[in-house]
Amino acid sequence: MSTLRNRLARVALLVLAPVLIAGCGINNIPTKEERAKAQWAEVQNQYQRRADLIPNLVETVKGYAAQEKSVLTAVTEARASATQVKVDASTLTDPAQFAQYAAAQDKLSGVLGRLMMIQENYPDLKSNQNFLALQSQLEGTENRISVSRRDYNEAVRDYNLEFRKFPNSFWASTVHSGSKPMVMFQANAAAQAAPSVSFSPTTPPATSTLPAAPAQ
Known part of the structure; x- marks a missing residue:
């Protein structure tokens, strides 16, 4: 009888052990880590979408406001800088690397704001259908970037809260010792502020009959 009880006890332990372990939060860290990584992938996806829109946008603006060379150059250079910042799995747990990536993207947001303000000085550009379509896509992408961030x-x-709660903090230092807290985006007041653009009164806006750049 005692042998049967021992066997039943062992079977019960095997059945209940996974439930008890799951109930004590051992799976919380990897589960939430994967969710955070999935959200990070969406952030990158939206930034890439914005980067893909910029070349055609710059070419369209150039056809109507070629004299705004400094702004066009700034946008092109900021896009290059933003796309050249390399990111990998370690970026999320490296504050310096993460800050470099975020700063490059925020800088691009700022110069894009300057580029979009140019339209107020060029009626032909402001009414160009290709420009309007690109503007709408860019605005939608900026909104999605904000939401994804x-x-x-x-x-x-x-x-990150899992690393501070018991017993999950114990699992973080033992079973999941390879997992580390991740870095979050910080609000960038300078990038969010509307940029001011000064146009010289001695340089009248130019009109152009150039066709719109083809959509990519």
């Missing part, structure tokens, strides 16, 4: 921050905040 917010969702990423929320996922990371939830994930």
Whole structure:
């Protein structure tokens, strides 16, 4: 009888062990880590979408406002800098590397704001259908970037909290010792502020009959 009880006890332990382990939060860290990484992938996806729109946007503006060379050059250079910053899995846990990536993207946001303000001085550009379509796509992408950054921050905040809660903090230092807290995006007041652009009164806006650049 005692042998049977021992066997039943062992079977019960084998059945209940996974449930008990799951209930104590051992899976929380990897689960929330994967969720944060998925949100990070969405952030990168939206930034790439913006980068893909910029060359055609610059070419369209150039056809109507070629004299705004400094702004066009600034946008092109900022895009190059933003796309050249390399990111990998270590970026999320490296504050310096993450800050470099975020700063490059924020700088691009700022110069794009300057580029979009140019339209007020060029009626032909402002009414160009290709420009309007690109403008709409860019605005939509900027909104999606904002949402994806917010969702990423929320996922990371939830994930990082696991390193401070018991017993999950114990699992973080043992079973999941390879997992590290992730870095969040910080609000950039300079990038979010509307840029001011000064146009010289001695240089009248130019009109152009050039056709719109083909959509990519």
